[in-house]
Amino acid sequence: MIWINTKRIIKLGFVNFWRNGLVSVSSVLAMTITLFAIGSIYLGSNFLNSALNEVKNKVDISVAFKLDAPEEKITALKKDLLLLPEVEEVIFSSREQELFSFRERHKDNAILIGSLDEVGNPFGARLNIVAVDPNQYEKISRFINTKNDPSVGGGNIIDQVSYKKDIVDRMSKLIEASQRLGWAIALVLALLSIFAVFNTISLAIYTSREEISVMRLVGAGNPYVKGPFMIEGVIAGVIASLLSLILLYPSVIWVRDVTTGIYGGINLVSFYFTNFGQIFALLLGSGILLGLVASYWAVRRYAKI
Amino acid sequence: MIYFDKVCKIYPNSVALEDITFTVEPGEFVSIVGQSGAGKTTLLKMILAEDVPTSGNLYFDSMDIHKVSKSKLPSFRRRIGSVFQDFRLLPNKTAYENIAFTMEASGRSDEEIRSDIPHVLELVGLGEKVFSFPSQLSGGERQRLAIARAIINQPDLLIVDEPTGNLDPISAAEIIEIFKKINEIGTTIILTTHNKKVIDDLGRRVLTLEKGRLIRDDKTGKYAL
Numbered sequence A: 001m002i003w004i005n006t007k008r009i010i011k012l013g014f015v016n017f018w019r020n021g022l023v024s025v026s027s028v029l030a031m032t033i034t035l036f037a038i039g040s041i042y043l044g045s046n047f048l049n050s051a052l053n054e055v056k057n058k059v060d061i062s063v064a065f066k067l068d069a070p071e072e073k074i075t076a077l078k079k080d081l082l083l084l085p086e087v088e089e090v091i092f093s094s095r096e097q098e099l100f101s102f103r104e105r106h107k108d109n110a111i112l113i114g115s116l117d118e119v120g121n122p123f124g125a126r127l128n129i130v131a132v133d134p135n136q137y138e139k140i141s142r143f144i145n146t147k148n149d150p151s152v153g154g155g156n157i158i159d160q161v162s163y164k165k166d167i168v169d170r171m172s173k174l175i176e177a178s179q180r181l182g183w184a185i186a187l188v189l190a191l192l193s194i195f196a197v198f199n200t201i202s203l204a205i206y207t208s209r210e211e212i213s214v215m216r217l218v219g220a221g222n223p224y225v226k227g228p229f230m231i232e233g234v235i236a237g238v239i240a241s242l243l244s245l246i247l248l249y250p251s252v253i254w255v256r257d258v259t260t261g262i263y264g265g266i267n268l269v270s271f272y273f274t275n276f277g278q279i280f281a282l283l284l285g286s287g288i289l290l291g292l293v294a295s296y297w298a299v300r301r302y303a304k305i
Numbered sequence B: 001m002i003y004f005d006k007v008c009k010i011y012p013n014s015v016a017l018e019d020i021t022f023t024v025e026p027g028e029f030v031s032i033v034g035q036s037g038a039g040k041t042t043l044l045k046m047i048l049a050e051d052v053p054t055s056g057n058l059y060f061d062s063m064d065i066h067k068v069s070k071s072k073l074p075s076f077r078r079r080i081g082s083v084f085q086d087f088r089l090l091p092n093k094t095a096y097e098n099i100a101f102t103m104e105a106s107g108r109s110d111e112e113i114r115s116d117i118p119h120v121l122e123l124v125g126l127g128e129k130v131f132s133f134p135s136q137l138s139g140g141e142r143q144r145l146a147i148a149r150a151i152i153n154q155p156d157l158l159i160v161d162e163p164t165g166n167l168d169p170i171s172a173a174e175i176i177e178i179f180k181k182i183n184e185i186g187t188t189i190i191l192t193t194h195n196k197k198v199i200d201d202l203g204r205r206v207l208t209l210e211k212g213r214l215i216r217d218d219k220t221g222k223y224a225l
Helices: A002-019 A021-058 A071-083 A095-105 A110-119 A134-148 A165-207 A209-217 A222-263 A268-274 A276-302 B040-047 B070-077 B095-105 B110-123 B139-151 B169-184 B196-202
Strands: A061-065 A087-093 A126-131 A158-163 B002-011 B014-024 B029-033 B055-060 B080-084 B157-161 B188-193 B205-210 B213-218
Touching: A002 A021, A002 A222, A002 B095, A021 A165, A021 A222, A021 A268, A021 A276, A061 A134, A071 A087, A071 A126, A071 A134, A087 A095, A095 A110, A126 A134, A134 A158, A165 A209, A165 A222, A165 A276, A209 A222, A209 B070, A222 A268, A222 A276, A222 B095, A268 A276, B002 B040, B014 B040, B014 B213, B029 B040, B029 B169, B029 B196, B040 B055, B040 B157, B040 B188, B080 B139, B095 B110, B095 B139, B110 B139, B139 B169, B157 B169, B169 B188, B169 B196
Parallel strands: B029 B188, B029 B205, B080 B157, B157 B188
Antiparallel strands: A061 A126, A061 A158, A087 A126, B002 B014, B002 B055, B205 B213
16 A cells, blocks of 8 residues: 555656646756856866876976086985985986976077077986875974085085975965855855745645645645655756756866966866766766755645645 | 534634534435525535544544544545545546545555546546546546545445535436435535535435524425525
């Protein structure tokens, strides 16, 4: 009997959804906006996180050596650095390699290359150091300075230590702030659209209150009166989740096209596809929950006859 | 079957029913007459547990209607069929579905639904209108559909509120004939009306209400107002 009743209630929900045409369409649209906002929050947050990680990974300490710095001293420093637990990787770049990469970077600039030919190789060798954790750059930087200080037996071979922590810190703060702002805006947007969904579904049920009273009078119990409305809410949620999933696709393409120049490496479109299942589950779950809660709330309000 | 015991209904600015006491026996056909605002509809609402008395008690068989718990209210209402002046059909459902909904709500099987509905629609002369929506039916047809829905679960009591109010005289006479037949097979009927001709043609028991008070109870009454 429970199965027959459930089957009947689900069927009534589908028939009502189809016949209520315009009301169903407006519920779906309101929910689509909400789910699109939720999807955008999710994608945006992941995008910013990966952008931040990308930037953090690209940051290192760059040690430029004097032109006359002997290579064995540089190699010794490299060995010392590799012994530090904070250091993940040390990459050595010789004077010739530095010159070569400079030429590569500026091969279109004939004047620059021409003047380079006249002065010879102005670049010293270089060590690029990657830390296990970006927060440890300061410690590594201090270590390098000690090794260079002649007063404590250092080699006095270093020309310059470029330490990009300030940039990283500023960038992290900026990204974290924009993430917070994004979350706040998206949250307000989501709350507003959830309110719109509640109102649309309430309105749909409000217009059916006469029908609800008739159902009560012919002896229909709660499951028969409320059930079909909740099924309608669920159907609207499922359709809205599919629509918002489709709408997100051109949006991620647009974001990718706008941001590839800025961040390189991060491709939101491939993120969308590799995490498709997760995004789909998130939107579908939110859609069903939203539909159920909104219709339950509205039915409770208007079905007290 | 129905027993009103000193029932009063007082609204903030008016008295709808005052000290109403009467009994309706099983199988009776009772008409309630009175001018607009006399309390006829309030009285029917009390029987359907749509409204509660301010004082007094109302019994259906031996059960105090207003002590029925919320969870048992649906099964109680299934023992009563109701027909209203404004039909109160489900507008988004076809004639078939309007009746099917009532049967489904009372837990009838799909086989019963499939076999009984064409039969009851035939009985009220709507055999050809099975898949019509209420908006596609005339006033008389809608009322007949409402009757079909009211009797499908073979209720013990049929409550009929101004059934001919929105109908032309011919349709009204047809509807009353249907009620007579339903009563003949043993269903108790309580009917309210303004229509003098309906009362005179029926020639059954008439209760007369005036300003919320029961002023006459005639066993084979005529329209007295």
